[in-house]
Amino acid sequence: QKEVEQNSGPLSVPEGAIASLNCTYSDRGSQSFFWYRQYSGKSPELIMSIYSNGDKEDGRFTAQLNKASQYVSLLIRDSQPSDSATYLCAVNPGTGNQFYFGTGTSLTVIP
């Protein structure tokens, strides 16, 4: 079983819509969760970090964490074509010092 799993997509949404990206993780003791955006050929760029159950909002982005169900999600409101990228979910289990990444979800925002 993979540590972190994401739907690879591709996910397509029209401009202005809400994009919803999901991620599940296997280590119930995980404490730190991250969403990165990666454009083709570029390095991952941190969008959000979340450490507690519930929602965390930053501009058009909302991260949601549910530790009981072991999932973390990212909502992108008012999606723009510039949001078209691969979104990576990352988890630090907390019992060690490693990070585990999902394989990413490819998002396309259609003008």
Next chain:
Amino acid sequence: EAQVTQNPRYLITVTGKKLTVTCSQNMNHEYMSWYRQDPGLGLRQIYYSMNVEVTDKGDVPEGYKVSRKEKRNFPLILESPSPNQTSLYFCASSLFVGTATYNEQFFGPGTRLTVL
């Protein structure tokens, strides 16, 4: 400007020829790490370092070496590269890891390595 730098950005080499990819950060971060990214496999951690002289294996350490003699530098060494090490490599750093906060990682620009 706070950043993680890597050199070289692109490298083509031949099997067995030792190479080093450098990584440096100017944020006084304690934690540094190397990843490789391959299609369909995502980002996989090779080695990480909690601080100077403290390094540990990630998920895919075979064929790689690292050292952390200074806080800001964390070079990745391939002593005898093979074609299966052809990949996109990223260095990353974090303030510290092991607490529940402040462990966001920031990535360098990447090094695309081809081993013929």
